[in-house]
Amino acid sequence: MSYRIGSGVDFHQLAEGRELWIGGVNIPHHKGAVGHSDADVLLHAICDALLGAACLGDIGMHFPDTDAAYKNIDSKILLSKTIELIKKNGYSIINIDTTICLQAPKIRPHVPQMQKTIATIAGITEKDISIKATTTEQMGFVGREEGLIAYATVLLEKV
Ligand SMILES: [Zn+2]
Numbered sequence: 823m824s825y826r827i828g829s830g831v832d833f834h835q836l837a838e839g840r841e842l843w844i845g846g847v848n849i850p851h852h853k854g855a856v857g858h859s860d861a862d863v864l865l866h867a868i869c870d871a872l873l874g875a876a877c878l879g880d881i882g883m884h885f886p887d888t889d890a891a892y893k894n895i896d897s898k899i900l901l902s903k904t905i906e907l908i909k910k911n912g913y914s915i916i917n918i919d920t921t922i923c924l925q926a927p928k929i930r931p932h933v934p935q936m937q938k939t940i941a942t943i944a945g946i947t948e949k950d951i952s953i954k955a956t957t958t959e960q961m962g963f964v965g966r967e968e969g970l971i972a973y974a975t976v977l978l979e980k981v
Pocket of ligand 1: 832833834857861862863866
């Protein structure tokens with residue numbers, strides 16, 4: 823049995839009139855994340871952490887934002903495809919730990935739904951998916967509500 827750790831980070835701008843998708847959940851807010859896909863910063867960071875742990879490149883390599891096939895795509899599909907690839911390479915997920923950096927709105931009330939959504943896609947339990955959130959105390963682009971960041975760390979085991 824061997825273990826592999828991976829890390830991922832993702833950034834998106836926030837803009838008026840966009841939907842805000844985080845962790846596969848639509849969060850009511852006057853701003854949403856800008857991107858080629860649905861711009862789900864948390865699912866993108868998790869995809870990159872999974873690919874990193876398996877040394878299989880990054881999300882941009884597998885799902886290029888120049889490809890019309892991924893325009894406005896639901897990032898749950900990207901996560902599902904990434905997990906399929908991980909499994910094909912003989913890996914299974916032990917746990918996922920994440921942090922979202924966002925000034926507003928409050929993320930905490932949506933965390934159980936995010937955990938449930940990701941657990942269903944990943945085939946692991948909600949207790950194996952940690953989702954934390956922090957503001958930046960009004961500092962920088964996150965503090966000015968111009969953008970958001972997500973960090974993810976995953977542990978895989980090769981069976
Ligand atoms: Zn992204």
